[in-house]
Structures are given as structure tokens and as C-alpha cells.
Amino acid sequence: MDDRLKETLSAMMDDEADELSVRRLLSHARQDEVRSQWQRWQQVRDLMHQGNLADDRVDVSAGVREALDGGFHKAPGPVASTRRGRERNWHWPAVAMVTLALVVGFGAGAGWESADTSASVANAGLPSEKAEGITSEAVGEPVQEVALQGLDEEQWEQVSRYLLEHAQHNSVGAGRGSVGYARLVSASGAGY
């Protein structure tokens, strides 16, 4: 685990990590390392958090950083400047997002398959008279694949919003009851 990932992890504890960084972290090959690091910090945080429950103004996250040797870089400035007043709920969204991702063992993007490896794609024999927009594609060729991990932050933001909106609609729409809920929570909780 390199420093950049640790920095992200640290930032997540403070609810300051941007989504792209979180995605990078979650696609890190050594998830066990990430998990154990997270758990160590979590323990420290819990200790400190219990000791300071009465005082909302204590910046627990900064304390955690110091306690853990202070070797981490400051999180991005603009976010840091908005921290006052956020301490109360800092532990909630970030921890929620990360534990959901780590405990369940998926990260955003981890479930994405290459679009052209599936039999369904290869067999899907769509008449492709409409496909001339993709220059290199001829009839029967697999659909061009886009690795979502390769998208930049803005692009990812865009795509994840579409995913969520579709899931939301689907939870209302398809009359599938719980499946719709599942798609929705899956889309919103995966650290997107």
C-alpha cells in the first residue's frame, strides 16, 4: 500500500476523500491490507471518539492522524476549510461508504466486466445497421468496451449519476419490488 492510498484511506475517515480516490483504493489489489489498515484506524478512532463524545468541536480525525504518526498529508484544502461544523457527522457517511465497500468486498468498478468477454455479447447478433457510428465496427463485432476505472473524475461522476437514476427508476418501475430496492442500494452504496 503506497502513501497515496493511505492518504485516501485517511481522508475517507474524515469524510474528505473524493470518489475517484476511493475507487482507486478499492480497486487496490491487496484488499486485506487496506482492510486491516482501516480496522486499526477504526479502533483508534473509536477509542478517541468514545472519549470525546460530549464535545462536538473536537476534531477527532486530526487526532487520529497525529496518533498514527502524523505522516499523512493534509487532505485537499477546500474541503478541509469546510470542516468546522461537520465533526458531528463526519463518521457517518464516510464510514458507511467504506465499510459497505470493504466488508462486502466490492469496490466500485470491481464488478465491471469486460463487455466483450461474455458469450451473450458475442452471440447477441444484432442487426447493426445503426452501428455505423462506431467507425471500426462491422456487423457481428463485439461492442466496444469502456473500462470505467479508466474514466476521470468528472466522467465517472456523470456515469454514476446515470446508474443511480436508472436504478431509482427501476425500483419504482419494473414492478420487481425488492429487486428494485436492491439495485438502488447497490448503485448508491458501492462507493460510487
Place this chain on the structure above:
Amino acid sequence: MRKTVTGIRTRCVNPGNSLLAIVMVLAVFVAGQTRAETVARDAEYWLDRLGPALNMTSYRGVFVYARGDQVSSMQIAHRYQDGVVEERLVPQDGANGEIVRKGMRVVCVLPDHGRIQLDQVIPSGPFAEAFSSQLMPVSRWYQPALVGDDRIAGYDVVRLALKAKDELRYSHHLWLEKSTGLLVKSHVRSSGGTVLEHFQFTSLEITDSLSDSEFVIRTEGEEIARELAPKTTSSPAPRMEGWTLGWQPDGFIPAAAPRSGKGQAVAFSDGLAAFSVFVEPSRKIMMPTGASRIGATTVYMKQLEAGDVDFFVTVVGEIPPRTARKVAESVKVDDALAFGALGK
């Protein structure tokens, strides 16, 4: 049954033939009913029950949902009482959160809740009714077949296969509980038979004795409560100003539109699967062209130039990548100005 009939018959000999006839008719009727119970129901029967059962069954349980590499589980309690649906959903993994709903009132405590628009989480209400009736023509696009009995989460179920009749959509397998028709397991499968998405109750109790206390919020956290106004328009009109869709797979009809922030979106459903089409001015961002998949969900993105303006076209849905691509390729923007007004 036969015993009873015989007994009645012997007693009825004296009062006369008319009463005997009535009893005979009754006996035949009852016997006929009984036989119908034992004869295997056909697939259409189960399809008809699917929609209403989702709302009108009372149950509690835990289900898992897997797509791609993701697995998540949720606890659910669902009660249908005096025509009102009450529901409590609790994600079982990671974050504490829950959705509690009573009729039109919803309280939502969810991680990243800011992104979930409550009025769109709700699977019931006017929209659900509309969709339930849309389940009817499903057999035009899918070949329904009963493929046997099974047991899921302790309940006897009937397994229903809905094989796509063309390659524009995925096939679905549904497991329905026998006495209520409740959906307890489902698969979305590719034409090659690969399971792309998996939903299944791992524990389930279908019961009418759900107490009020099971529908109380227990998670501490930021709560968002909202009163869901009844939808005034019964037909969800697609927002497609300024662009047209030249092609959509047969059987997909416009459905409730997702709400896209700056652009225009429209959704289609064939009763089982759904996809959404988003068209937005692209501003500064460039998007790659191509498809990505997670489980049964495909995202197909492309750029489109119309009248010196770049647009994103994105198709998201539980459809094969090729279908998504064909839909995306058929989008034509004929009035770029319509977006300009909307985008600001």
C-alpha cells in the same frame, strides 16, 4: 369429500330429487375446484400473480442480491393492511441505514442518502399499478414456461422461466412462492445461460402477524422524511423534447422517466427489463464511446454532435450491450436549442 357427498346423498333420498340434484351439482363443483388446485397452473397464471403479490403479500425476511462481483443483503418487512403498504428495509452490510414507509409517507436513513430521491425509491403507488398491468403482454417477448418446483427459504416455490424470444433482451428466471405468488428468487441470464444478476430470499416468513413495532425506525442518523404526493398524471410522459429515438427493441414502451439533472431522460420497459436513455449537452467533458457492464446492467456511452453542440448519449439498463448500443446509435438530436433552455 366423497364420503361427505355419499352421506348427504343417503339423507337426501326422501326429500326429493330437486334437493338431490342441487347437492350433486355442489359436489361436482367442489370436486372440480379441488382438481384445479392440483393441476399444475400454467405460466400465465403465475405471471398474473407476480405483480399484485409484490404489494399485497405480508412477509418479513432477508434477501441477497448479487450482480457482477457485488453481493449485498437486505432485511425487509412488508405488510399489506387495510389497503396500505407498510415497509421497512434495512441494508445488512456495512452502513447502518433504513427505509421505512407507510403508505405515502417515507422516512429514509441511508448512507449517501442525498443521492436517493425518495419519491423514486417507492415501488408501489400509481406507477407500480401501471407497471403491474404492463406485465401482461410479457409473453409476447418472452417464452414463459414452468420448469418445475423447488424450495426457497423454506417455502415451496414454482420456477418460471421467461426465455427471451429475441437476442435484444436477457432471459429471466423467477421463483414464486406457491400459495401467494410472491417473488422469492430471480435470475437474469444471458442467452448463453450465464447468470448475470441474482436475487434471492435467504430467510422468509410469510405471515399476516407483523406488529406495528416492525415498522419503526431504529437507526440513528440523519433522517429525511417526505410525504409522497400522489402523482397527478397517470401517464408518465417521456421527456424527449429536442431529440428522438429512432429505434427501440420491440415491446419496450415508455415508462416513468428518471429525473436527469440537466438533460433529458426517458425510460422504457417491456414489463421485465427496463432501460433509461439520457441525453445531455456535454459541456466540457468528453466521454469515451462504448459499453460497460455490471451484472445484467449495461452502460453504453457515446458522444453526439448536433448543430455545433456536443451531446452525451447514455443508455443504462438491464439489456445486452448490443441492444444498448443500437438504442444509443439511434438517438437523433433535432433541436439543440431545446436543451439550451433546459440546461440553464
